[in-house]
Amino acid sequence: MTEYGRYAKAGATRLASGSGLTIGLALIAGFALAALFADFLAPYDYRQQNRKFPNAPPSAVHWRDETGQWRSPFVYASHLSDPLTRSYEENRRRRYSIALFTSGYRYRLFGFIPLDRHIFGLRPEDKEEFGEAPKDSDAQQVRIHLLGTDHLGRDRLSRLLIAARFSLLLAPVSTLLAGALGVFLGALAGYSPRWLDSIISRTVDLVLAMPTLVLVLAVRAVFPIELPAGSAALLLIGCLVALGWAEMARLVRGVVCDLKQRDFVAAAASLGLTQARILGRHILPSAAPYIAAQLCLMFPAFLLAETTLSFLGAGLQEPEASWGTMLAAAADLTELERESSWPLLAPAAAVVLLTAAFRLLGRELERRI
Secondary structure, rough: OOHHHHHHHHHHHHHHHHHHHHHHHHHHHHHHHHHHOOOHHHHOOOOOOOOOOOOOOOOOEEEOOOOHHHHHHHHEEEEEEEEEOOOOEEEEEEEEEEEEEEEEEEEEEOOEEEEEEEEEEEEEOOOOOOOOOOHHHHHHOOOOOOEEEEOOOHHHHHHHHHHHHHHHHHHHHHHHHHHHHHHHHHHHHHOOOOHHHHHHHHHHHHHHHHHHHHHHHHHHHHHHOOOOOOHHHHHHHHHHHHHHHHHHHHHHHHHHHHHHHHHHHHHHOOOOOOOOHHHHHHHHHHHHHHHHHHHHHHHHHHHHHHHHHHHHHOOOOOOOOOOHHHHHHHHHOOHHHOOOOHHHHHHHHHHHHHHHHHHHHHHHHHHHO
16 A cells, blocks of 8 residues: 555554544534424423324425415425324315424423523414415314424424423433442452452452343332332432443453553552552543543443333323334334334334444544444
C-alpha cells in the first residue's frame, strides 16, 4: 500500500469513528429531549380513550385541497366505515388545519410548571369552508393521529413519547446503580487479600450463572399484579441492580489486578499513601475508560430487559405506557389489523435506535482505550 493509501485509510477510519460518535450522541440527546418534553410533544393525553376510533391508521396529512390548490397542512375528518375490517374513510367536506403550539390537556412540565400548550394540534376555530359547518361537538371529535390509535382509541404517538420517559428513567438509574455496585465490589476484590477476593469472585460466578429473566419473573410474581408506576419502577430497578452488577465487577477486578502491578502504583505506595487513596486517586481513574465502555454495554441490556419484562406483563401495567406494553398490545391484534398498522413497530424501532446509539458510543470508547 502506498503512503497516500495509508493516509487515506487512516483518515477514513477517523472519519467513521467520529461520525459514529456524533450519531450516537445525537440519537441519545434526541431521545433524552423527547422524554424530557414528552407532555409538550404529545398531542393528547396518553391515557384518554376514544372508542369510536379503535386501531385507526395514521392520519393522512394533505397539502392540496379538492381543487388542487396548495394550502397549509391539514387533515380531513374521518369515521369508522366498517367495524368488522376496521376500515376508515375521510369526509372530504370537513377540513381542519394543523397548527403549532395549540392548547390541549393540562400537564406539569418538569413536574412543577403547569401548562396546557402542545407542539402541534388541530386549529379549533377551523370550520368547514363550504357546505354546512360542523357542530362544535363534532369538531372536538376530530383528531390527528400521526401513528394511529391502539385498540382502545388512544393516540400511539403520545403513548410512545410518554413510554420513552419511563424507559429512559429506569434504564439509566439501573445502569448507574448496578455499575457503582460492580465497581465497588470489583475494586475491593482486585485490591484485597486473597480470601476476600475468592469470596467476591465466587459470588460473581454465582450471579452470572443465574437465569436472570426467570428470577425477575419469580420475584415479580410475589408482588401484586397491579402496582403503581413508581412501585413497579422501584421493583424493576432493584431486580436489575441485584442481578446486573456482576459483569462490571468481573471487569473492574481484572483491570485493578493489572493496574496495581504498574510502576505508578509502586511509586505512590513508596510515598506512604494509603491503599484506599491509591485505589481511589490512581487506580480507578486509570480504569475509567473501561468502566465507561462497560456502562455503555449495560444500558442497552437493561433497556431490553425492561422492555421484555413489560412485554411479558411483569413490568409496567396498563393504562401506563411503556414500550414493552405497547408491543404486547400489538401482539394481541389480529393478522388483518397488523397488516394495516405498520406504526405498531414504532416502539421496537425506538428500542433498536437507542440500543444502536449506545453501541456506537461504547465502540468508540473501546477504540480509544
